[in-house]
Amino acid sequence: MDIKDLANVKLGPLEPLVARIYRYAKRLPIVKEKLEAEYAPIMEELRKSAKPYAGEVESHAALPPEGKAHVDILAEIRELERRETERWKDGYVSGAVYHGDPEHIAFLNEAYAITSQTNPLHSDLWPSIAKYEAEIVSMTGNMLGARRAVDAQVCGAVSSGGTESIMLAMRAYRDWARDIKGIHSPELVVPTTAHAAFDKSAQYFGIKLVKVPVGPDFRADVAATKKAINRHTICVVGSAISFPHGVIDPIEELSELARKRGIGFHTDACLGGFILPWAERLGYAIAPFDFRLPGVTSMSADTHKYGYAAKGTSVVLYRNYDLRHYQYYKVADWPGGLYFSPTFAGSRPGALSATCWAAMMSMGESGYLNASRRILEVGGKIREGIRAIPGLKVLGDPLWVIAFGSDELDIYRVMDFMTKRNWNLNGLHRPPSVHLAVTLRHTQAGVADRFLADLRAAVDHTRAHPDEEGGMAPVYGMANTLPVQGVVTDLLERYLDALYEV
Template sequence: MSDQETNEIVDPFKPYKGRFESFSAIPQKGRSKDKIFEELSSMAGEEDAKWKTGKVSGTFYHAGEAHCEYLNKVFALFSHVNTLQFDLCPSMFKMESDVIAMTANMLHADAVKEVNPEDGVCGTMTSGGSESIIMAMKTYRDWAREEKGIKNPEIIMPHTAHPAFDKAGMYFGIKMVHIPVSEPDFRVDPEAVAAQINDNTIALVGSAGNYPYGLIDPLDKLSDLALKHDIGFHVDGCLGGFILPWFEKLGRDIPIFDFRLPGVTSMSADTHKYGFALKGTSVVLYRNSKLRRFQYFNTPDWAGGMYASPTAAGSRSGGLTAATWASLLYLGEEGYLREAKAIKDVADAMIEGVKGIPELSLVGDPTFVISFGSDEVDIYHVNDFMNTRGWRFNCLQLPPGMHFCVTMPQTFVPGIAETFTNDLKDGVAYAKSKAGTPAETAAIYGIAGSLEGNQAVTEMVYGVFDHLYSL
């Protein structure tokens, strides 16, 4: 791809070029705080205006101005604190232990004792969903090497599981075996998983729910398989972990997805998504502390003194830990149930809206991620149109589709579900009028899927990163 082509892709992501000064060196003399604050406020204001319309899918797990202000105030108390220094800052392990225990309890940690009284759910806090997943995968690799002598580990995952699993496979030399999902229900087929289990299989993965469709895999069946083969089973609740429990309490029909399943050996749940904490926190949980040991790291004989850390990160800001703790305590079950109900009400109205448009077909039985495609129109034309109305969907591919993940910002905009439905209807009409012409969205989606296509897309994306990092 030529520089000019890459520039065309990247330019829209660099709206500040030419408007605000770029810096290739630390200024000789510091700038005034007012000037700095003015520029930052202007960027923040413009960016906030986009999602405050309620038209942006997922991304902003923002529980309102007052909640955010409160978290920022809490953050300030500990912004300078390093969670790693547990001797100097004992508040950190105190708060993290509380967050881990509260998360474990929400995910029915008590159930593990009924299966084995020696087990007890424990975990660590991490910097986000990806780190939680990466840590769990490293844990299984090291567990299987030590306990089973497995040197060429394999982990089986639905193709819909988050790419953080593949990242872990790449980092730790684990072969990630993908199981395709397909119509009609788009959830992984346990028999297809079973067929891939061999002597090198160390763990299985399932999602509650997955990113593309928000669907919950048949976790009970995967749990049985994990028990039968004495292997690990990670349930990725990064997205659903902090909302599905409340849907269940609200009486919704949610299949069991947590430690009540006897084969579940680890879970990830993101406090920085539906936990409504600040960005940069998540929880990874294990069925017992023996397993968690394989996550830890220590260099006993380093010249700089003994260096130990429970997760991949070194220093982390205590502000994030404190804000997470404060979010859970302030909202309480009552608050989470209230927010979950508000989200579900909007999601239900949007689901009904999609159902009322015959050209669109929903993927599976949606909860809070509404995913759909079409056999009658090019769905990417619909996305092109929705962009013109200020909507920001997430595009899906193989097969083509789009999804909208409902978070709190939608609940702040009265009538958002009606606007969504009406705009979608217009989007379908637009797509019909454009039949036979290429959609703009298809310039990016629609290339991958073959070896050459995947290589071309990767090359393009890496080029975009390079350009984004240029001044």
């Protein structure tokens, strides 16, 4: 049997057992050897995509004996940057670069250059960074309902990204629940569509993750969530918007479940936090999702996405100071002195916070409102354009992160065709689908029409050539089924290894 054939095996309730057998079996030399032989051709494809410069651009496994001239080093960096910029600049990429106008980038770069030596770990040396971070948190909190929140002292911190914001909050809930509620076997209740960062938090912090299937509209199922909550639950999660399908979970109902039980509720607004408040102002029907709801006790919102800052910042917010205190790290008996840090890192790039502050100050309310208007308009056009293509269906009712699948075609082959036309879309699972996260890049003239024309061509091609070989379709196909889950995660491990190959 070939690895690819496993994709057709349906195990049902035997899944966990087979996964376990697989974990043991793969340690046997004979199984290991067979698996490696099966992995080899797939890895060859993956390695090619991970290392496109291999053999073409000089590589440096060890330090050069003598330092090279700045001009030569910069030329090398510029050349690779040039090759990689065109695709996102011209709007072929889902998400990734959210603003990308040259003047905006130059402005951010200048703010970074001015502050590149700063480190907020030394708040005495660089109080300016503490000022920027306090203001980033306050501006974000006020945008997300802090001013109108009852019984709240909304506060927070600047982190390195959405994942860190989420992990900080989940660890804070774990320790808060142990201290205040005596919960020693903590559980976290999330919809299956919640970001992988919640899974990562559960793994890192010894929290049991309880995943609740979403409804046919791809939004969290309130009744099923209610059933999943028990005396070990420390926090319930909802997304506004969800990464896979771009929809808003029923945050009001979910957060009420949590409030009634006296436990935490986290709205993950990493992707939606800097668009939804403006969408609401623009008249879109946006159900409440932020601190205006009394049950929302924490939120994450990413400045490095639709906040249009440089990569490397996000904001985690709490309803009150007590909760934030569980996030902090402080130690008083270390020989290295009194040590305390608000987030996971020790030393941090203050320049990224200064740059984030600069981005927010330069955008202002009107800037975010305008950007959101453009993104939502293009999102609507693309959503309706996809709905009009026979053979495709839009999943749920999204605004600007639009997932689509098909009942008749292999959607991953459609994605492969789009890749050949230079597009970089996100492949999704369960159900098989693909999404485009619309950014300001897609609001440039002609980009939405080009996307829809290429998508129509992709559908026609896939219909005409249903058995075409190659591309990522087989890997995505496999990843949708067990027992090959273990196989897929093995491949991901090897892919990560490949990234570190010189």
